[in-house]
Amino acid sequence: MQEKRKHQDGGQGANAAVAARAGKYLTFRLAAEEYGLEILKVREIIGLMDITKVPRTPNHIRGVINLRGKVIPVLDLRTKFGMETTPDTEETCIIVVDVSAADNSLLMGILVDAVSEVLDIKGEEIEKSPEFGCDIDTSFILGIGKVKSSVKILLDIDRVLTSADLESAENIARETARETIAAGELRS
Amino acid sequence: MAVDSLEKKLDMLAAELVLLSVDDLPALACLHENFLQLANAGRQSHPEFARICRDCSLILEKIVLNEITDKVSQIEKVGDAISVLQKILRDNRGGSEIEQPVRSNITNAASPCENNAELDIPQDDDVDRVENGAPVRIAGNGTGNATETGTENAEDLTVNLQNSDSALLADFINEAREHCAVAEQKLMDIEAGADIEGAIHAIFRSFHTIKGAAGFLELKPILVLAHESETVLDLARKGSLTISGQIADTIFDAVDAMRSLLEGVETTLKQDGYFDGSSLTAPRLERLRKIIANPAQANMAGASSRVGDILIEMGAVSQREIDTALSKKDNPDEKLGETLVRQGLVPAKVVAHALREQQQTRSDKTPAAVKEMVKIDTDRLDRLVDTIGELVIAESMVGQDDEILNMASPKIARNISHLNKITRELQEMGMATRLVPVKPTFQKLARAVRDLTKKSGKEVELAIFGEETEVDRSIVENIGDPLMYMIRNAVDHGIETPEERVIAGKSRTGKITLRAYHKGGNIFFDIEDDGRGLNKEKILEKAKEKGLLDSERELSDKEIFGLILLPGFSTASKVTDLSGRGVGMDVVRKNVDAMRGHLEINSTPGKGALISMKLPLTLAIIDGMLVKVENESYIVPTLSIVESLRLSREMIKSVVGRGEMVDLRGDLLTLIRISELFGISYDPEDNRPQTAVVVEDGFRRVGLVVDELLGQRQTVIKNLGRTFRGQKWIAGGAILSNGNVGLILDVGGIINLAVEGDWRRDGGAEMKFLANERSRGAHLSKVKAPELLAQNQ
Numbered sequence: 001m002q003e004k005r006k007h008q009d010g011g012q013g014a015n016a017a018v019a020a021r022a023g024k025y026l027t028f029r030l031a032a033e034e035y036g037l038e039i040l041k042v043r044e045i046i047g048l049m050d051i052t053k054v055p056r057t058p059n060h061i062r063g064v065i066n067l068r069g070k071v072i073p074v075l076d077l078r079t080k081f082g083m084e085t086t087p088d089t090e091e092t093c094i095i096v097v098d099v100s101a102a103d104n105s106l107l108m109g110i111l112v113d114a115v116s117e118v119l120d121i122k123g124e125e126i127e128k129s130p131e132f133g134c135d136i137d138t139s140f141i142l143g144i145g146k147v148k149s150s151v152k153i154l155l156d157i158d159r160v161l162t163s164a165d166l167e168s169a170e171n172i173a174r175e176t177a178r179e180t181i182a183a184g185e186l187r188s
Numbered sequence: 189m190a191v192d193s194l195e196k197k198l199d200m201l202a203a204e205l206v207l208l209s210v211d212d213l214p215a216l217a218c219l220h221e222n223f224l225q226l227a228n229a230g231r232q233s234h235p236e237f238a239r240i241c242r243d244c245s246l247i248l249e250k251i252v253l254n255e256i257t258d259k260v261s262q263i264e265k266v267g268d269a270i271s272v273l274q275k276i277l278r279d280n281r282g283g284s285e286i287e288q289p290v291r292s293n294i295t296n297a298a299s300p301c302e303n304n305a306e307l308d309i310p311q312d313d314d315v316d317r318v319e320n321g322a323p324v325r326i327a328g329n330g331t332g333n334a335t336e337t338g339t340e341n342a343e344d345l346t347v348n349l350q351n352s353d354s355a356l357l358a359d360f361i362n363e364a365r366e367h368c369a370v371a372e373q374k375l376m377d378i379e380a381g382a383d384i385e386g387a388i389h390a391i392f393r394s395f396h397t398i399k400g401a402a403g404f405l406e407l408k409p410i411l412v413l414a415h416e417s418e419t420v421l422d423l424a425r426k427g428s429l430t431i432s433g434q435i436a437d438t439i440f441d442a443v444d445a446m447r448s449l450l451e452g453v454e455t456t457l458k459q460d461g462y463f464d465g466s467s468l469t470a471p472r473l474e475r476l477r478k479i480i481a482n483p484a485q486a487n488m489a490g491a492s493s494r495v496g497d498i499l500i501e502m503g504a505v506s507q508r509e510i511d512t513a514l515s516k517k518d519n520p521d522e523k524l525g526e527t528l529v530r531q532g533l534v535p536a537k538v539v540a541h542a543l544r545e546q547q548q549t550r551s552d553k554t555p556a557a558v559k560e561m562v563k564i565d566t567d568r569l570d571r572l573v574d575t576i577g578e579l580v581i582a583e584s585m586v587g588q589d590d591e592i593l594n595m596a597s598p599k600i601a602r603n604i605s606h607l608n609k610i611t612r613e614l615q616e617m618g619m620a621t622r623l624v625p626v627k628p629t630f631q632k633l634a635r636a637v638r639d640l641t642k643k644s645g646k647e648v649e650l651a652i653f654g655e656e657t658e659v660d661r662s663i664v665e666n667i668g669d670p671l672m673y674m675i676r677n678a679v680d681h682g683i684e685t686p687e688e689r690v691i692a693g694k695s696r697t698g699k700i701t702l703r704a705y706h707k708g709g710n711i712f713f714d715i716e717d718d719g720r721g722l723n724k725e726k727i728l729e730k731a732k733e734k735g736l737l738d739s740e741r742e743l744s745d746k747e748i749f750g751l752i753l754l755p756g757f758s759t760a761s762k763v764t765d766l767s768g769r770g771v772g773m774d775v776v777r778k779n780v781d782a783m784r785g786h787l788e789i790n791s792t793p794g795k796g797a798l799i800s801m802k803l804p805l806t807l808a809i810i811d812g813m814l815v816k817v818e819n820e821s822y823i824v825p826t827l828s829i830v831e832s833l834r835l836s837r838e839m840i841k842s843v844v845g846r847g848e849m850v851d852l853r854g855d856l857l858t859l860i861r862i863s864e865l866f867g868i869s870y871d872p873e874d875n876r877p878q879t880a881v882v883v884e885d886g887f888r889r890v891g892l893v894v895d896e897l898l899g900q901r902q903t904v905i906k907n908l909g910r911t912f913r914g915q916k917w918i919a920g921g922a923i924l925s926n927g928n929v930g931l932i933l934d935v936g937g938i939i940n941l942a943v944e945g946d947w948r949r950d951g952g953a954e955m956k957f958l959a960n961e962r963s964r965g966a967h968l969s970k971v972k973a974p975e976l977l978a979q980n981q
Contacts (some may be wrong), residue, residue: 052929055866064929069574071906071921071929106909
């Protein structure tokens with residue numbers, strides 16, 4: 001336990017760090033699980049609207065929308081987390097979040113199955129993210145919130161979105177492009 | 189100013205002086221300012237009062253600048269002076285008798301503080317008369333000897349920016365930059381001979397404001413530099429110095445140094461450290477002080493001839509009479525007016541009138557119609573324009589709604605049309621807020637030409653047309669560098685030396701014409717020079733040498749000139765300080781491309797060259813063709829569209845390993861299927877007629893296969909943000925009329941994507957393609973296209 005904690009948060013500060021994550025969270029549903037987002041990161045929630053697909057981008061990037069004159073990318077969190085895709089429903093909506101990237105912040109929409117509520121989660125209700133072994137990266141999880149016997153996975157949205165999407169979008173795009181061309185050549 | 193108010197002000201100053209500590213720089217600066225004001229206020233009615241005030245301010249200035257060691261006693265002198273001043277005002281309301289000892293005491297104190305006592309010359313002209321000879325001119329002795337040792341080398345020009353008020357400093361930097369720009373512009377006005385007096389005043393004011401603020405913010409190097417520049421201008425203002433040639437250069441240089449200092453402060457501000465401005469400041473200070481020490485001679489004539497001008501204008505005398513009067517002047521110190529009156533040419537009353545008029549034009553400082561301006565954060569402005577754009581979309585969505593259209597109520601129709609009118613007006617206004625004149629950019633260029641001319645020893649005249657042309661702010665921001673580059677090119681490589689020009693039978697002075705104008709929804713910038721023009725042979729030779737050209741095909745003139753736009757091409761045989769650092773015109777092209785513009789070069793050997801730059805009116809709006817591919821729609825920028833043609837299956841030829849092509853009037857055109865490229869599913873067996881949009885990105889020409897053309901649209905272009913930075917084939921997003929986002933295709937990016945099998949995206953790729961294209965072109969010209977196709981089949 002002691003060791004794990006050290007690994008996670010650098011020893012003694014662990015509890016304090018987890019406690020500091022207490023606050024208001026916007027919770028939403030994705031498949032069967034409930035997730036939480038720090039409320040300060042959330043800009044607004046909008047209903048599903050037409051999303052323009054951007055070709056040659058990774059699958060989990062749904063496309064772009066027009067948010068009152070600002071074009072922002074929309075990320076499909078289901079695909080991002082490797083869940084199976086389901087058709088959009090009435091409840092599907094886009095949470096617009098403020099992601100702080102390396103130098104500046106940018107707005108991004110994330111597509112979720114349904115938005116639940118805003119919860120005030122106390123410090124003692126938050127546990128640090130579990131360890132699954134060295135190969136599994138859990139750095140995008142802030143902690144686990146246990147509220148009235150239900151479990152909410154609290155996401156560090158900055159890490160969810162910046163870890164791979166922003167920087168490697170180009171590489172992934174190249175991959176897809178290569179595949180398409182290969183397919184095209186086969187056909188001709 | 190009435191005596192009462194002068195007295196009141198003086199009492200206030202006295203109170204401040206009592207409480208003053210010699211180390212309190214802001215307070216000292218404030219006092220200095222107040223004395224100057226008093227001097228100005230009392231200039232007319234109480235000349236001696238004003239004189240003493242000015243001397244007091246001089247002393248204070250020296251204290252602020254740390255050029256005096258014995259500060260306390262100097263402050264005491266100022267205190268004495270105040271009591272004298274009070275006495276002057278109390279005793280007589282005309283100001284005649286002054287206590288001589290105090291007067292000279294003050295002057296003594298003020299003069300040795302200058303590094304050179306001769307600074308007093310401009311002020312002493314009539315003081316000397318008041319004091320009945322025996323001019324009080326003290327060389328650097330007595331109180332001043334401490335100053336002698338305190339040369340500028342010893343001046344501490346470092347600024348501590350730790351814990352400084354960064355917001356205040358940032359404001360100051362912005363403001364000071366504007367003042368620099370004003371000063372520069374006015375300097376050029378002076379050189380051009382327009383409203384010299386007003387311009388000098390304006391420059392003086394600019395430096396003065398900078399000085400005041402710099403003193404307050406304790407920015408020593410800026411303070412000192414501004415102060416010395418101000419002193420030089422003050423000499424010019426008083427007429428003892430004419431701003432031209434060397435002196436103008438020095439002031440230009442000071443303005444530049446000021447800018448560098450501001451930049452230095454700005455950078456240091458971010459790091460929160462010390463800024464040492466001495467290396468920037470010291471050489472300028474030396475030059476400025478040299479001028480101050482030795483103001484040019486024969487300048488009084490300049491000032492008095494002005495009186496003459498006015499008299500001529502009034503019809504009181506003729507130019508010849510003035511000339512004779514001037515030559516007959518027995519005493520060089522005698523004013524022209526006096527001479528004229530003495531010779532009985534003009535009645536004294538008329539001269540007085542002219543003098544008054546002269547005074548008036550001098551004090552007429554502020555330009556008549558200054559529009560009131562508000563500074564707005566550009567982000568805020570952009571947001572406003574964005575929101576207006578959304579309003580327009582929302583309005584059209586409501587207005588075009590079927591339900592509303594079916595209501596057939598005249599009242600609703602009227603209201604909606606009213607709404608439409610307002611939104612349209614709002615949109616126009618929003619767009620107008622983005623427009624700025626190109627004048628400031630052109631002025632920078634004019635300045636550059638001036639400097640370049642001096643450096644290169646050539647004679648160049650720059651003619652500017654259309655500086656009032658308004659363009660989008662984003663364009664103005666980006667146009668500066670390319671224009672500057674081309675101007676440098678023109679001066680450095682285009683225009684010949686005067687000797688060469690004379691031999692070639694041209695006038696010694698070269699001419700560069702800079703034009704900005706609107707034409708057909710675009711804005712054009714033309715740079716024309718009458719120099720030696722472009723050397724076609726040299727360009728071709730160079731292109732071959734650099735491996736940019738490997739075919740023997742004949743190129744048209746336009747193509748040859750186009751070669752210099754390729755990366756790594758520079759015809760300058762020698763690298764100079766001015767231009768031709770080996771970067772070449774490709775930098776210009778890249779900049780222009782980024783603005784979705786187009787460059788065209790034309791040249792006649794020996795006659796000169798014309799570079800024409802075509803740019804969209806705004807970067808915010810793109811003129812595009814909406815095309816449909818399956819269920820998706822994209823926007824192709826109209827600028828890159830050459831034509832479009834209906835495709836039938838028979839026209840499309842498949843070339844093994846090269847994909848599909850179409851025979852376009854004897855030329856083979858590569859086809860790029862958007863659906864295939866973008867991975868949109870499509871049925872290859874589908875026989876629907878398709879359309880090929882022929883596009884080009886300057887060098888390459890391909891056909892984009894789409895399903896349908898939906899028509900031309902003007903759309904607001906939006907940045908897709910860093911998420912899609914890697915997607916080079918998309919130029920951006922655009923808000924369509926239904927509020928959805930449409931993607932704008934980047935033709936160059938698409939061609940790169942489609943043509944390069946190995947997906948390299950480096951700069952060399954384009955060149956390689958070009959080389960291929962050329963060799964293929966050569967090949968094709970030998971074998972006719974249909975034959976080639978036949979071979980392949």
